[in-house]
Structures are given as structure tokens and as C-alpha cells.
Amino acid sequence: MPSVRRVAHAFLERQGLTTVFGNPGSNELPFLAGLPDGFRYVLGLHEGAVVGMADGYAQATGRPVLVNLHAASGSGNAMGALTNAVASRTPLVVVAGQQVRSAVGPEANLASVDAATLMKPLVGWAAEPACAEDVPRALAQAVFEARLQRRPTYLSVPYDDWAAEAGDNSLAVLDREVARAGVPDAEQGRRLAERVAAARRPALVLGGDVDTPGLFDDAVRLAERLDCPVWAAPSLFRLPFPNRHPLFRGVLPAGIAPVSAAFEGHDLVLVLGAPVFRYHEHLPGRYLPEGTRLVQVTEDASAAARAPMGEALVADPAAVVEHLLKVLDGAATSGTPYRPVPEPRTAGDGDRLHPEEVFAALRDEQPEDTAYVVESTSTNSAWWRQMDLRRPGSYYFPAAGGLGFGLPGAVGVAMGHPDRPVVGVIGDGSANYGITALWTAAQHRLPLTVVLLRNGTYGALRWFGGLLGVPDAPGLDIPGLDFTRIAEGYGVPSRHVTGAGELRAVLAERPDGPRLIQVDTALTTPA
Known part of the structure; x- marks a missing residue:
């Protein structure tokens, strides 16, 4: 009968999580033993750097990434970096070591008491399996939750579990797949297209989720089809639109009043792939000008639910943009010259550059x-x-x-x-x-x-x-x-x-x- 470690390694290999970013401690060594030849371990010298590297790697590749951290101390060191991964909706799968099961209750050194609670509510899902036989299933859930939610997940595993027998049913996780479809139904697509087509002065607000191959270019085509101004959502972490395109108005200021002021005169604001909104400076005012309607399209159900105003459609922004491009009349403009770059300001100081x-x-x-x-x-x-x-x-x-x-x-x-x-x-x-x-x-x-x-x-x-x-x-x-x-x-x-x-x-x-x-x-x- 295979060990828990062997089944876990096989599952990770089948899911493509073969690059491991980590900084190991003693509790993690049993998991790392016997990594298959196709795995790559990327060592970072501090847990914050480990998570930052994994965050950049996952954003660049668009795939979930495995992170290996040390119990409570290493996980605590990583939490500041995890806040960035949460906000960028980066699917990190964090597996942390734990003391042997018999030592957790007495709070032996390096035991992480109530390990799952340590990381909540930061991560999208956190757990410590109730028994060794449940580790493969829980690891699969951590991967699928990260992929579905596009948010870090956290799994604490007592280190004596890895050598335990996995059980008769453990191999069932190897063939599991979990997928999600986010295409709006016919009625939702029709209503949204009618609303956009009827707008006299629409505006687009694009978020970091739009910065993906294909969708980035389709967003440009949609903006040109509508011939409308485009803003990047406040607190920008990815660029979803060419910044010198003549329709681009820049990054929205991260305050309620200035965002509302930017939307003056627009009857419809269509927000794609962004929360509404990640304000920063406390500049109070009306959320929207009088007569302005806001519609948000996002895959993030939590962002849709917590928005303080407007309507929301939880759907894949790429599918929505594709639908709008098909049904809207007119052809996208082409050959529009990009805005020129101004001469750089100089510092006026020979020792420093502007x-x-x-x-x-x-x-x-x-x-x-x-x-x-x-x-x-x-x-x-x-x-x-x-x-x-x-x-x-x-x-x-x-x-x-x-x-x-x-x-x-x-x-x-x-x-x-x-x-x-x-x-x-x-x-x-x-x-x-x-x-x-x-x-x-x-x-x-x-x-x-x-x-x-x-x-x-x-x-x-x-x-x-x-x-x-x-x-x-x-x-x-x-x-x-x-x-x-x-x-x-x-x-x-x-x-x-x-x-x-x-x-x-x-x-x-x-x-x-x-x-x-x-x-x-x-x-x-x-x-």
C-alpha cells in the first residue's frame, strides 16, 4: 500500500505543481523526502521572499504554485507577503509542516496550535486533516480551492502523516479534475449587451484580471468598438490596457469622491475584472454621480457580494467581452495613433536623476x-x-x-x-x-x-x-x-x-x- 507522501507527490505531479517554493524547517523534511526527478525546489532565504517569488511565478504562468512553509513561525513570517497574493487573486497552495500528532495537544516545540485558524481569514481555505488517511484528499481540496477561488489556500500536515499508509481509497484523488465555467446564460448576455448598446456615454473600468493573453487585446477592441474612455481600477497591480492608447485615462484615484468625479457625465460604467472599488485615501463622497449606473463583471463572487453599489454579474470577463464584441454593432477602429511620450523632467541636481x-x-x-x-x-x-x-x-x-x-x-x-x-x-x-x-x-x-x-x-x-x-x-x-x-x-x-x-x-x-x-x-x- 503506498504511503501518504507517495500519493501526494503523484497527485501534485499530475496537477503540474512540480515547482516548489520554500524555506524548509524540521517539520517539512518528511514531505520533501524523495521528491520525484521532475520536481524543482526553489529555495528562498526568508518566508516572505518565498511567497513573493511564488506570487510572481504564479501570476506570470497563470497556474497554481506550491509553497512549502514551516509550521507557525514560518507561516507567520509569510503572512505579510500573502496579503499581496490574496489581493492579486494568486492561486498559491501553501503546505506547512506540523509536529507529530501526539505532540500537538501538549503544545510541544514547533507545534502549531489550531494551525488552520492561524491563517484565517487571510487565505481562501485552510485545514489540518483529521487523520493521515485524509491527507491526499485534503491536499487535492487545497489545490482545487486555490484554482477555483483564485486565492491562496493553506494545509497543515503533521509530519508523521507522510510515512503513514494512505489507505485503499487514496488513489482515487489521482484522477480527479475540477473545472469551472463562467459563461453568462443567454438572458444575462442579452440584457448586458442591450444595456451597453443603449448607453449614451459609457465608460470602461478594467482590473488586473483583464491582464491575460487574449483578453488584454480583446479589451482594447471592445473599448475601440464603444469609442469610450478607459480607466484602470484603483490600487492597480496589473496593467489591463495599453497606457498610451488615446482612450486610456489612467489609473482611477483610490478615493470615493475622486472616483465619483471621474464618472461625471457617464450614464454607464462597465467594470470588468476588478472589485468595486479598492479605495485607499479616505476621501468621502457619493459613490456615483446622479444618473450613473454601474455594472460589474467579475469571477470573484466575494468581490461581487461586498460591492457597496451597482449591479454585478459573476462570470468570466473574457466570455463577457467576447459576447459583447459579437453582438455590438460597428467595427473597432484601427490605426489609432498612440499618445506621444513627453520629454522627461530633469532633477536639476547633477548628483541625482529625476x-x-x-x-x-x-x-x-x-x-x-x-x-x-x-x-x-x-x-x-x-x-x-x-x-x-x-x-x-x-x-x-x-x-x-x-x-x-x-x-x-x-x-x-x-x-x-x-x-x-x-x-x-x-x-x-x-x-x-x-x-x-x-x-x-x-x-x-x-x-x-x-x-x-x-x-x-x-x-x-x-x-x-x-x-x-x-x-x-x-x-x-x-x-x-x-x-x-x-x-x-x-x-x-x-x-x-x-x-x-x-x-x-x-x-x-x-x-x-x-x-x-x-x-x-x-x-x-x-x-
Whole structure:
């Protein structure tokens, strides 16, 4: 009779979860014993970096990814990074070790008391099987729940379970498949199409779920068919529309009043693949202008249920866009010129570059299909002013705003897109939260470029201090950090560039491994 471990490995192999991101502890070793030859274990040096790498990898590949963490302590270290995965609806399957069953009740060292509750309500599903024979079934549920909900799941397994006999019925999980269809029925499709066609001044709001191959381009066709303005949903973590397209109006501000103001004069707002809405700054007001109707289309039933206004259709946005393109009259416009990029602002300081100069250099010197993982919050305005991103999968940002995603996320995206250039644009404040990911990049010789923007302060917090009337908050400056020396210590070649010309020359190079480019930049604000 096969062991629980053997059945689990076979199930994971059949489901394609053969890349394991982890940082092992003693409780995890029995699960990792005897991994089949086709498995790949990606070691991270801190659990937050492990989850960030897995998050980037899963977003890049579009598939669930297995994460292996250590009991309560390792799982706790990972929870900050998990908030980003939850907000980006990333299907991570987290399997954590647990003490042997007989030691959990007495709370022996490394026992995770009430392990499933530890991770709730953060993850979409969490459990610890009641007995060893239930581990294969519970592991299958963790995978299917992550895939169906598109949200991390968590399974705690006592380490003596892995060597136990799996039971006569355990092999039944190997042939299981769970699928979901999200096509609206005929009546739902007809009503939505009639509503969109009847709108005098419709507007589109697109979320991160639209940033997928095929749907990204179909969303452009739909916008051109409707000839309507397009916004990205607030708190953007993926770019769902070419940012220099003439119909693109930018990212909606993350406040109630300014969002409502943006919709003035529109009788219909169609929201595709986004919650309604992920506000940030507390700027109260009416949710919608008088006479404006909002319709949300999302696969996320929870997002549909919690929205404070409008109508919602829980369906696959791709199927809805395809339906609208078929039934709406008219042909999409073609050959529409993209908006030109303005000249970058300069810093006015010989020792520092304006972030726009850095982003202009990236735009001009990097290939057009480059994927950017950005974690420099104080430079958002400069970023969107200079970049020209026209392809799906071009932009990744920490979805919940939790710092530490950028460097690990860039490593994960580079692993998920081995044939696509990947650049991490990382602020010096955020780099420290996931710095250990550089070691993983070096070990795997990933062709990853990290552009480290060093301004010596938490720039976004300085901006927020002004908004909140707290100009004298302590702890906002971080002088004395040299990331070239830190990166070299992790095995990543590094360089400190001091001028725009030198930066362009360095970016034009195409190394076959990771590198870090440190650039001193002037302080800017997110808006």
C-alpha cells in the first residue's frame, strides 16, 4: 500500500505543481523526502521572499504554485507577503509542516496550535486533516480551492502523516479534475449587451484580471468598438490596457469622491475584472454621480457580494467581452495613433536623476516585451508619464501595498517568463523587505535586471504625511545604504551609475545573469 507522501507527490505531479517554493524547517523534511526527478525546489532565504517569488511565478504562468512553509513561525513570517497574493487573486497552495500528532495537544516545540485558524481569514481555505488517511484528499481540496477561488489556500500536515499508509481509497484523488465555467446564460448576455448598446456615454473600468493573453487585446477592441474612455481600477497591480492608447485615462484615484468625479457625465460604467472599488485615501463622497449606473463583471463572487453599489454579474470577463464584441454593432477602429511620450523632467541636481529620466531610459533601451515588476511607490506619477506598455503581462505591483513583493516577485516573474526580459524597478525603502531574493536570482542565474532607485527616504510616506497633516513623523529617512555592496554579497554583479548617458549604456547591455543597477534619484511624490 503506498504511503501518504507517495500519493501526494503523484497527485501534485499530475496537477503540474512540480515547482516548489520554500524555506524548509524540521517539520517539512518528511514531505520533501524523495521528491520525484521532475520536481524543482526553489529555495528562498526568508518566508516572505518565498511567497513573493511564488506570487510572481504564479501570476506570470497563470497556474497554481506550491509553497512549502514551516509550521507557525514560518507561516507567520509569510503572512505579510500573502496579503499581496490574496489581493492579486494568486492561486498559491501553501503546505506547512506540523509536529507529530501526539505532540500537538501538549503544545510541544514547533507545534502549531489550531494551525488552520492561524491563517484565517487571510487565505481562501485552510485545514489540518483529521487523520493521515485524509491527507491526499485534503491536499487535492487545497489545490482545487486555490484554482477555483483564485486565492491562496493553506494545509497543515503533521509530519508523521507522510510515512503513514494512505489507505485503499487514496488513489482515487489521482484522477480527479475540477473545472469551472463562467459563461453568462443567454438572458444575462442579452440584457448586458442591450444595456451597453443603449448607453449614451459609457465608460470602461478594467482590473488586473483583464491582464491575460487574449483578453488584454480583446479589451482594447471592445473599448475601440464603444469609442469610450478607459480607466484602470484603483490600487492597480496589473496593467489591463495599453497606457498610451488615446482612450486610456489612467489609473482611477483610490478615493470615493475622486472616483465619483471621474464618472461625471457617464450614464454607464462597465467594470470588468476588478472589485468595486479598492479605495485607499479616505476621501468621502457619493459613490456615483446622479444618473450613473454601474455594472460589474467579475469571477470573484466575494468581490461581487461586498460591492457597496451597482449591479454585478459573476462570470468570466473574457466570455463577457467576447459576447459583447459579437453582438455590438460597428467595427473597432484601427490605426489609432498612440499618445506621444513627453520629454522627461530633469532633477536639476547633477548628483541625482529625476525618476522620469530613469524610466525614459528603460523605455528606450529595454525590449518592447519587457515585463516590469515595480515597487517604488513614490515614483508612480513619473512612471506612468514616461512608460509605453502595450502588451499583456508588462506590469506587476504589490497588490495589497505590502512592501517586500518587488524583488522576490521579479525573481518569480523571471522564472515564469524565461524567454521574456524582466526588470525589477525597486525603491531603496522597499528593497530591504525582500533583499534575500537576490541570492535566489544568483543561484538560478536568472537574466534579471534590478534598477534600484535610491533617494534615501520613504518617499510615499512623506507624501502621506502631508495628506494626513503629519509633517514631522519620525523614521522616514534611511541614509547610508549601498545596495551594490549588499547585492555583491548575495552574488549579484552590481553597478552604481551617476548619469543618464551612463544608465542608458548599461541598460543596453544584455547580460546572461542577474544584475543590480543603483541610481540616485530625486524625491518625487506618487501623484
